[in-house]
Amino acid sequence: MALFDLPLDELREYRSASAEPEDFDAFWAKTLQEAREHELDARFVPVDTDLTTVEVYDVTFAGFGGHPVKGWLTLPARAEGPLPLVVEFVGYGGGRGLPHEHLLWASTGRAHFVMDTRGQGSAWGGGGGTADPVGGAPAYPGFLTRGIDAPENYYYRRVFTDAVRAVEAARAHPLTDASRTVALGASQGGGIALAVGGLVPDLVAVAPDVPFLCDFPRATTLTDRHPYREVGLYLKTHRGRTEDVLRTLSYFDGVHFAARGSAPALFSAALEDETCPPSTVFAAFNAWAHDDKSIEVYEFNDHEGGGPYQDAARMRWLRSYA
Numbered sequence: 265m266a267l268f269d270l271p272l273d274e275l276r277e278y279r280s281a282s283a284e285p286e287d288f289d290a291f292w293a294k295t296l297q298e299a300r301e302h303e304l305d306a307r308f309v310p311v312d313t314d315l316t317t318v319e320v321y322d323v324t325f326a327g328f329g330g331h332p333v334k335g336w337l338t339l340p341a342r343a344e345g346p347l348p349l350v351v352e353f354v355g356y357g358g359g360r361g362l363p364h365e366h367l368l369w370a371s372t373g374r375a376h377f378v379m380d381t382r383g384q385g386s387a388w389g390g391g392g393g394t395a396d397p398v399g400g401a402p403a404y405p406g407f408l409t410r411g412i413d414a415p416e417n418y419y420y421r422r423v424f425t426d427a428v429r430a431v432e433a434a435r436a437h438p439l440t441d442a443s444r445t446v447a448l449g450a451s452q453g454g455g456i457a458l459a460v461g462g463l464v465p466d467l468v469a470v471a472p473d474v475p476f477l478c479d480f481p482r483a484t485t486l487t488d489r490h491p492y493r494e495v496g497l498y499l500k501t502h503r504g505r506t507e508d509v510l511r512t513l514s515y516f517d518g519v520h521f522a523a524r525g526s527a528p529a530l531f532s533a534a535l536e537d538e539t540c541p542p543s544t545v546f547a548a549f550n551a552w553a554h555d556d557k558s559i560e561v562y563e564f565n566d567h568e569g570g571g572p573y574q575d576a577a578r579m580r581w582l583r584s585y586a
Contacts, residue, residue: 280479280519280547302330306433320363325433327426334380338370346441347375348586353449353456359385359392377434408494415515424459444586452476462521469585473532474569478518479547489538522548528556539567
């Protein structure tokens with residue numbers, strides 16, 4: 265499909281109609297307080313990978329509910345001093361994969377932590393190893409409607425909490441510099457990075473690429489491509505639940521986390537992206553609170569966005585921050 269969303273000049277002015285809950289901050293403060301009642305218990309076990317330019321650690325830490333969450337920490341070989349830290353979150357259906365899938369950021373001289381996404385890791389890449397032990401109400405197959413009956417039960421409450429704890433775990437390693445921490449990711453990973461950008465106040469930069477989980481009222485009615493379509497298919501069966509569902513989703517909308525963004529940010533959007541429509545990305549970008557922000561626009565790309573070109577753009581951009 266060619267261009268299907270708003271023209272670029274209108275995208276730059278677009279604002280979401282997503283209604284922010286009055287208790288948004290209280291909800292997340294309580295959620296994170298409950299998570300921190302569990303010891304972080306970050307463990308770093310060296311892994312023999314046959315890679316000579318990096319050192320890799322198999323990481324386990326306590327996420328939401330104290331549940332064990334996995335990750336990889338990759339460092340440049342023979343690193344000695346505290347290193348700038350890049351914390352990365354992965355796309356929908358993927359997991360942390362295998363260590364050799366994550367060599368870019370350590371190759372720039374930074375520490376790199378990639379979080380496994382609970383319950384995912386079976387759709388692409390090298391897989392994942394983190395269970396989601398929490399059950400939920402009936403859901404459409406996928407993750408977007410799991411626990412959608414109430415904000416307290418929603419799947420992404422657990423994932424976003426895991427992500428904040430992932431930053432804390434990565435910062436616990438003696439070779440990472442907590443004062444130079446970056447959060448980034450693409451698609452679902454970009455949406456998670458947005459949440460972290462709104463919940464962790466002392467990041468130095470945030471880089472969400474073609475982020476998912478933004479501007480739910482528009483996304484769920486504009487595109488019929490999955491994963492957003494999961495919500496429509498759920499409501500097709502659960503008639504009359506639209507208001508309740510949108511209320512739950514409002515606690516997890518990247519637009520509201522963006523309004524709390526306290527670090528410089530580099531976004532990206534693709535104008536032919538039917539998975540994460542450009543207006544939903546611009547909704548979060550335009551809401552981002554920090555004045556130092558920019559967005560790369562890929563006019564003729566779908567959800568692949570900038571791909572390696574965006575990687576290069578992020579590397580150049582991060583020189584100024586970490």
